[in-house]
Amino acid sequence: MITAQTFVGLIPELLVFVLSILVLMVGVFAPRATGLVAGLAATTPLVALVGTAVLLFTRFEGSFFGGGYVVDDFALYFKLLVALSAFFAVLAAARWSGETGDAPEYFTLILSVALGSMLLVSMRDLFGIFVAIELATIPSYALVAFDRSRRESPEGGMKYLLTGMVAASILLYGIVLIYGAAGSAQLADIANTFIGRLSPVALLGLVLLVSGFAFKISAAPFHFWTPDAYQGAPTSAAAFLSVAPKAAIFAVLLRIFLEGMPGAASTWAVVAAVLAIVTMFVGNLFALRQRNVRRMLAYSSVAHSGYILVAFAALRGAGAETAVQAVLIYSAAYLLMNLGAFLVIDLVGEEAKSYNGLFRTRPGVALSMAVFMAALVGIPPLSGFWGKAWIILAGAQSGSTAAYLAVGALVINSVLSVPYYFGIIRNMAFEEPVTGAGEPKGTGAVKFSVYALAIATALFFIVVGPLATLAGNSGLL
Amino acid sequence: MITTITIFFPLVGLILMLLLKSADERTVRYSALGVAAVPLLLVTYIYFRYGGDLDASSLTQGFDWVSSLGIGYRVGLDGLGFGMFFLSALLTLIAVVASWDVRENLRQYYTILFVAELGMLGVFAAQDLILFYIFFEVTLIPMYLLVGIWGDENRRPAAIKFFIFTFFGSTVMLAGFLALGILSGPNFSIETLIGSGPLSRTAQLAVAVPILFGLLIKVPAVPLHSWLLDVYVSSPTSTNVMLSGILPKLGTYGLIKIALPLLPQGVEPFLPIIAAFGVVNIIYGAFVAFMQTDLKALVAYSSIGTLGFILLGIASGNVLGINGAVMQQVTHGLYSALLFIIVGIIAARTGTRRISELGGLAARMPWAGGLLALGALAAMGVPGLAVFVSEFMSIMGGFVAFPVQGTLAAVGILLGAMYLLHMLRRVIFGPIERPAVAETTDAGPVEMAAIVPLALLLLVLGIFPSLLINIQQPAVELVAAVIGGS
Numbered sequence: 001m002i003t004a005q006t007f008v009g010l011i012p013e014l015l016v017f018v019l020s021i022l023v024l025m026v027g028v029f030a031p032r033a034t035g036l037v038a039g040l041a042a043t044t045p046l047v048a049l050v051g052t053a054v055l056l057f058t059r060f061e062g063s064f065f066g067g068g069y070v071v072d073d074f075a076l077y078f079k080l081l082v083a084l085s086a087f088f089a090v091l092a093a094a095r096w097s098g099e100t101g102d103a104p105e106y107f108t109l110i111l112s113v114a115l116g117s118m119l120l121v122s123m124r125d126l127f128g129i130f131v132a133i134e135l136a137t138i139p140s141y142a143l144v145a146f147d148r149s150r151r152e153s154p155e156g157g158m159k160y161l162l163t164g165m166v167a168a169s170i171l172l173y174g175i176v177l178i179y180g181a182a183g184s185a186q187l188a189d190i191a192n193t194f195i196g197r198l199s200p201v202a203l204l205g206l207v208l209l210v211s212g213f214a215f216k217i218s219a220a221p222f223h224f225w226t227p228d229a230y231q232g233a234p235t236s237a238a239a240f241l242s243v244a245p246k247a248a249i250f251a252v253l254l255r256i257f258l259e260g261m262p263g264a265a266s267t268w269a270v271v272a273a274v275l276a277i278v279t280m281f282v283g284n285l286f287a288l289r290q291r292n293v294r295r296m297l298a299y300s301s302v303a304h305s306g307y308i309l310v311a312f313a314a315l316r317g318a319g320a321e322t323a324v325q326a327v328l329i330y331s332a333a334y335l336l337m338n339l340g341a342f343l344v345i346d347l348v349g350e351e352a353k354s355y356n357g358l359f360r361t362r363p364g365v366a367l368s369m370a371v372f373m374a375a376l377v378g379i380p381p382l383s384g385f386w387g388k389a390w391i392i393l394a395g396a397q398s399g400s401t402a403a404y405l406a407v408g409a410l411v412i413n414s415v416l417s418v419p420y421y422f423g424i425i426r427n428m429a430f431e432e433p434v435t436g437a438g439e440p441k442g443t444g445a446v447k448f449s450v451y452a453l454a455i456a457t458a459l460f461f462i463v464v465g466p467l468a469t470l471a472g473n474s475g476l477l
Numbered sequence: 478m479i480t481t482i483t484i485f486f487p488l489v490g491l492i493l494m495l496l497l498k499s500a501d502e503r504t505v506r507y508s509a510l511g512v513a514a515v516p517l518l519l520v521t522y523i524y525f526r527y528g529g530d531l532d533a534s535s536l537t538q539g540f541d542w543v544s545s546l547g548i549g550y551r552v553g554l555d556g557l558g559f560g561m562f563f564l565s566a567l568l569t570l571i572a573v574v575a576s577w578d579v580r581e582n583l584r585q586y587y588t589i590l591f592v593a594e595l596g597m598l599g600v601f602a603a604q605d606l607i608l609f610y611i612f613f614e615v616t617l618i619p620m621y622l623l624v625g626i627w628g629d630e631n632r633r634p635a636a637i638k639f640f641i642f643t644f645f646g647s648t649v650m651l652a653g654f655l656a657l658g659i660l661s662g663p664n665f666s667i668e669t670l671i672g673s674g675p676l677s678r679t680a681q682l683a684v685a686v687p688i689l690f691g692l693l694i695k696v697p698a699v700p701l702h703s704w705l706l707d708v709y710v711s712s713p714t715s716t717n718v719m720l721s722g723i724l725p726k727l728g729t730y731g732l733i734k735i736a737l738p739l740l741p742q743g744v745e746p747f748l749p750i751i752a753a754f755g756v757v758n759i760i761y762g763a764f765v766a767f768m769q770t771d772l773k774a775l776v777a778y779s780s781i782g783t784l785g786f787i788l789l790g791i792a793s794g795n796v797l798g799i800n801g802a803v804m805q806q807v808t809h810g811l812y813s814a815l816l817f818i819i820v821g822i823i824a825a826r827t828g829t830r831r832i833s834e835l836g837g838l839a840a841r842m843p844w845a846g847g848l849l850a851l852g853a854l855a856a857m858g859v860p861g862l863a864v865f866v867s868e869f870m871s872i873m874g875g876f877v878a879f880p881v882q883g884t885l886a887a888v889g890i891l892l893g894a895m896y897l898l899h900m901l902r903r904v905i906f907g908p909i910e911r912p913a914v915a916e917t918t919d920a921g922p923v924e925m926a927a928i929v930p931l932a933l934l935l936l937v938l939g940i941f942p943s944l945l946i947n948i949q950q951p952a953v954e955l956v957a958a959v960i961g962g963s
Contacts, residue, residue, distance in 0.1 A: 322659070359585075374618060378648075380611040389607070389655060393546070393663075396656035411652050415645040422621075422637065430625050430633055465543040472545060 006064045009071040012051040012079055013118050019044040020111035027104020034103055038094040041107035045086035045114060052079045067186060068125035074476050077328060078121040078251040082244045085335050086114040088449045089240035092343050095443040096234065106146060110240060112139040117248035124259065126175045126185040129252055133171070133216065136245045137164055143237040144229045156232020163215065163225040171212025177205030187260035195263035206264070209256075210271055216249045217305045219275050220282035227286075230298035238294065239342030242301045247331040250308055254327055257315060258476050265316045273313035273402035279306030280413040287420050294350045296420055297341055300376060303417060304334055310406040311391045319398030325471035326394045330387030332467065333375070333460055337383055340453035341372040346446050355424055357433030365447070366428045368454035373421040375457045378414050383460035388414065390468075480536050480552050483519040483566070484598045487512070487591035494588040502583060506573075509587040513573045516566040516598065523554065524563065528948055531555050539604070539666075547664040551604040556952030557734050558601035560807040560945055561726050565597040567930075568722045568814055572715040575818050575927040578825060579627050579713055586627060590719070593619035597723050601730065606654045606665040609735070613647055613727055620720065628711040635707035642704035643695055650691025650731070657684045657739065671738045672959055681743030688736050689747055695728030696784055698754040699761045709777040714821030717773075721780050721817060722810035729787045729806055733799060737791065738959045745794075745960070752792035752875060752882040758785030759889035767896035772823070772830045775900055776816045779856055782893060783809050783864070789879075789886050790871030794960040798874020799953045804945055805867035808938065812855040812864055815931040819849045822924050823904075826917040832900060837909035838917075845920040846905045848932050853897040855935050858890055863938035 007014070023041050026033060056076040063070045089110050097103040116136025123129040141164060145157025179185050181202040182193040193202055211222065218226040230238040257268055283303025290296035311326040347365050348354055358366035375382035380389075388410065395407035490512035497505055527533045537553030554562060572590060579586045592615065599612030617640065625636035658665040661674045676684070694701045712720055732751075736744050762782025769775040787809065790802030822845050823838065824830045838846040855862040858869070868890070876883025909915050920928070938945060 360582075377644075379618060380614050385611075389651070392652050392655045393659045396652075396659050407652065411648050414648050415641060418641050418644055419637065422640065426625065426633065426637070429622055461542075465541070465545075468543050468545050 002064075005062055009055070009060065009062050009064060009069075011055070012048040012083070013115060015051055016044055016048045016111055016115045016118065019047065020108050020115065023111065024104050024108045034098040037104050037107065038090070038098065041103075041111065042087060042090045042094070044111055045083045045090065048114075048118070049080060049083040049087065052076050052083060056080065063124075067188065068128050069122050070124050071122055073470060074251070074255070074328075075122040077470060078248055078331070079118045081247050081331055081335055082114050082117045082121075085240055085244040085339055086110060088339050088343070088453065089236045089244075091445045091449050092239065092346060093234065093236035094445050096236070096346070100146075100148075102146075106143070109139040109143050109146070110237070112136075113143065113240070113245055117245045120248045121251045121255075123252060124187050124255070126178060126187070126190075126256075129256070130168075130172060130175055133249065133252075134168060136248065137168070137216070140237075140241050140245065143241065144233040146237065147232070147234045150232070152228075152232040153234070154232070156228040156230075160225045160229040167212050167215030167222070170208050170215070174205050174208030174210075174212055177201050178209060181205060187256060190260045191262060194261035198264060198267065203267075206261070206268065210268065210275075213249065213253055214275060217246055217253075217309075218302050219305050219309060220279040220302065223279070223282065223302045223305075226302055227295050227298040230301070231292065231294045235294075235342055235346045238298075239339045242297070242342065243335045243338055246301075246305070247335060250327055250331060253312070254315075254324065254476065257312065258320075258324075269313050269316050269400065270402045272309050272315075273406040276306045276309035276313055276406045277409045279303070279309060280409055281306075281416075284413050284416040284420075287417070290420065291352050292350055293345055293352055293355070293424065294342075296352075297338070297345075300417070300420070301338065303413065304338070304376075306413070307388065307391060307410055308334075310403070310410050311394055313406045314391070314394035314398035314400070314403040317397070317399050319394040319396075319403070321472065322390065322397050323394035324476055325468050326387065326390035328471040329390050329464065329467050332463075333383035333387040333457075336453050336457045336460065337372045337375040340368065340450055340457060341376065343446055343450050343453070344369045344372065347450060352423065352427060353434060355427040356431035358428040361433050365450065368450050369428065370425050371454045371457050373424050377418055377421045381461040383457045386460060386464050478535065478538055479519060479523060480554055480602050481538050483516050483523075483562075484552065484595060484602055486516050486519070487569075487595040487598070489515075490591040491588050494584045494591070497584060505583050505587065506576075509573045509590075510570070512591070513570040513594070516594070517563075517570050520563045520566045524559075524948075531559060531948070537604070542607075547658070547662055547666065548607045549605050549666060550608060551666055551668075552599075552602045552608070553604050554602055556949035557803055557956070558730065559948055560803065561723070561730055561810075562598060562601040564807050564810045565594060565601060565723050568718050568810060569594040569597075571814060571818070571927050571931065572718045574923065575718060575821070576713075576715040577923060578821060579715065582626070586623070589619045589622050590715075593623070593719060597719070597727075600727055604667050606658050606667060606670075606735070609667070609731075610647070610651050610654055613731075616724065616727065617643060617647070620716070620724065623716040623719075624708055624712050627713045627716065631707065632711045635711040639704045639708040646691040646694030646701075648691075649687045653684050653687035653691065654735075657688070660684070667735065667739065671955070672741070674739070676740075676743075678742045681740045682746070683743075685736065685740045685743030685747065688740070689732070689744065689751070692728045692731040692736060693751075693754065695731070696725050696788065697728070697781070698751075698788060699757045699781065702781060705781065706774060706777055709780075710771065710773050714818055717817040717821070718814040721777070721813040725780075725784055726806045726810065729784070729791065729802065732788075732791050733803060733956060737794070737799075738956045741959050748792045748794055749879055749882070752789050752879045755785040755788030755790075755792060755875070756882045756885045756889065758782060758788060759886050760892065763889055763892035763896060767892075767899070770831055770833060772832055772835070772900070772904065773817070773820050775832070775896070776813065776820055779816075779893070779897070780809070780813045782889065783813070783856060783868075785889070786868050786871040786886065789875040789882060792882075793871070793874035793878040794957060795874050795877055796954055796957045797870050798878065799957055800946060800949060801867045801870025801872075801874055803949045803953060804942065805864070805871055807945065808855075808863040808867045808935070811931050811935050811938075812852050815848065815852040815928055815935070816856070818924075818928050818931075819845055819852065822920050823849075827911065827913045829911070829913065832903050834911050835904045835914060836907040836911075837905075837914060839905045840909065841914060841917045842919045844925060845928075848928050850901055850905055851932055851935070853901050857894045857897050861936075861939050863935045863942065865939060866942040
């Protein structure tokens with residue numbers, strides 16, 4: 001039954017939906033008003049952010065549409081993250097998209113991805129989950145292919161589209177099989193099927209479901225689309241896609257495992273551990289070989305998916321609560337540092353060489369980039385450190401051998417990642433500036449975003465305590 | 478509160494350096510000097526005001542950080558860390574004085590140096606495992622940058638090798654810390670974790686392995702030392718002061734402050750191994766130092782050797798040995814800083830660090846040469862100088878616990894005397910063989926200002942070791958009691 005409460009719970013999503021259509025309309029009826037479009041598009045995530053924050057602080061909770069859609073602290077937290085990253089993505093794209101002449105379309109696509117991601121984290125029904133994932137994914141194919149001035153963009157978009165379609169069908173097969181085995185698509189009903197020895201149908205469904213999700217979070221060996229898509233995508237799109245939809249997908253994966261199949265924890269935790277170990281090594285080893293910063297960050301995002309998966313391996317026994325905290329903290333930490341690192345590309349360039357001597361020519365940008373790189377390695381007290389620390393904590397608590405192995409791999413991989421992240425710092429600090437470089441690129445809005453994200457990355461240690469408390473109350477456990 | 482102020486005062490220097498954008502070199506040098514002097518004054522004040530009672534509530538401070546996990550910002554001073562807390566402040570000041578070979582990007586140099594100082598001061602005052610680790614790592618990037626930007630032509634591979642090795646060690650150590658904290662509560666407060674705690678012997682063993690491994694890389698214990706030589710040799714003089722004076726002690730201090738008292742049962746089976754590591758360091762360091770043709774490399778290996786005495790003292794687990802180890806941390810810092818600075822002075826004036834090309838420096842550089850001799854005598858453990866006291870206590874303590882290792886360490890002293898005297902004979906005495914040496918002049922007033930305080934402290938602590946030992950005694954007794962009771 002749809003009541004007033006339903007509308008209150010859907011306020012953030014309704015706002016994004018209405019305003020994103022408005023952005024498109026303004027583009028149609030006032031094509032010259034680029035400033036108005038950008039302003040409206042930047043306001044949209046801010047409004048959603050405020051709406052979500054109000055719901056979160058008033059402790060709004062509710063379950064709607066026959067239990068298929070839930071608004072709880074956990075969902076609201078991830079909606080906050082999505083809205084925040086959408087804001088920075090729009091801000092960073094304001095100038096560039098205006099120059100392409102298709103700004104309204106670009107912004108609408110970003111906002112659609114945001115809308116899909118925000119709906120996704122509230123879904124408690126497998127088909128709802130599928131629809132929300134596709135709502136977040138289909139616009140992202142267009143986002144990747146949006147930059148017609150570069151050949152890599154449509155190429156990356158096409159690769160992304162083809163692999164994404166395969167992934168979607170695998171995911172759907174998995175969902176259908178689970179539906180067949182359980183007789184229901186609601187997570188609460190599925191839980192009864194995933195207890196004890198799994199039936200072959202349920203097991204196959206689980207495998208296909210996990211494979212589909214592995215595609216979406218670019219876990220190895222399903223990661224091949226990632227470098228091409230991120231390299232081709234406009235910077236703001238790559239930055240946004242590498243954090244927002246990914247965080248939402250991790251969130252819903254957490255919900256599926258904890259609410260839908262807690263009885264099968266011994267199965268999926270081991271699967272997660274194996275995926276995590278492979279993904280970390282593949283991401284880091286390939287990132288080591290990259291000279292192009294965009295591609296390097298793409299592989300780095302593969303590696304970071306692996307790190308988060310370690311938390312899933314620890315999602316059992318005494319470690320479960322800490323593991324949930326770890327996913328929440330890591331998602332926020334990763335959002336700040338990775339968005340920032342990608343946006344620096346717009347200011348400096350994508351060749352590793354263009355970072356040479358940056359500390360001398362542009363100290364502010366160089367320092368920000370150094371903060372992002374050090375945070376991605378996990379140097380304390382920057383944001384990435386807390387994410388990794390929480391994952392190790394969860395692993396130590398879980399008492400499972402698979403989780404211990406995954407944590408060991410995480411430690412080794414943190415060290416493996418040093419050369420490529422610090423390669424950038426080395427170029428910035430040790431090398432002579434390239435002649436001709438140093439002319440300011442990008443815009444004030446990008447610079448503002450980079451500085452804001454760098455400060456947030458550096459001061460993340462202040463919010464770690466409250467975040468951990470919030471995770472404790474998330475209602476998932 | 479005063480502890481927190483001391484730790485974070487270097488931030489003032491950082492901000493000041495950023496503000497002095499258009500200042501000339503002289504202003505920058507003097508402002509850095511002024512800022513670096515403040516923590517030292519504060520520590521000196523603490524020594525005279527609270528020396529007998531470091532537990533005083535005005536020195537400790539704490540508030541919750543992540544309350545659900547028992548992680549907090551907790552700082553305070555105790556006898557184990559006070560000497561190194563003092564030395565960190567002192568050596569930063571000395572490093573600022575000794576930064577004459579840094580001419581380019583001076584402001585950036587000092588900025589980075591101050592960040593390093595913050596981390597070092599913090600480590601020796603942290604009373605929380607997570608906070609300890611954070612300060613521990615805060616020193617890492619500054620050291621990497623100092624070597625990588627201002628070092629010699631081999632600096633870049635040396636810097637990254639140093640970073641990767643020690644980062645690997647500290648990440649492994651972090652995993653151990655996190656497991657230790659989460660399994661005992663969760664509780665990360667070092668003070669309340671002292672003793673065997675709630676951990677079973679097996680759990681302690683499992684947690685002790687990564688912690689010991691990480692700390693021993695940092696020391697470095699042979700054979701985990703391969704990162705050390707390149708980075709020592711490539712560094713500018715003032716960075717050497719910090720690298721050899723403070724950085725290894727992050728490892729040894731971690732052993733004394735965390736591994737021993739928090740995991741007594743887990744560490745206990747490893748004590749003979751740590752003692753053996755110590756002996757290997759002493760003997761290996763002496764032999765390899767003997768073969769060096771480069772004066773700086775010789776000092777670097779001599780440094781590895783002397784760190785072995787600290788490891789031996791720690792491993793002894795008795796009051797005598799730990800007392801010696803805690804004091805040796807300070808005395809090693811004093812004499813190795815002294816030697817590295819003098820080597821820097823000699824290299825700058827004669828244009829060479831090759832031992833075979835030097836000779837007869839006593840005639841041309843009586844002061845620098847004389848103090849080099851003093852530093853070398855200190856390194857040998859000659860009575861009357863501070864190193865003698867600490868080394869003697871470490872060996873005696875080690876001998877009581879492990880007779881074999883203790884005896885071998887005593888033999889190591891002879892080996893040390895051998896290569897150091899050999900070096901002195903060829904560098905200071907003998908005929909003048911090179912024109913560069915013949916024309917060289919003695920150390921100037923600035924250079925003397927950097928080395929004389931170190932030499933004086935070596936003398937004073939040699940004659941009055943109780944100045945330091947009285948302070949560290951109660952804390953050392955506590956650690957020894959915990960280990961002895963396991």
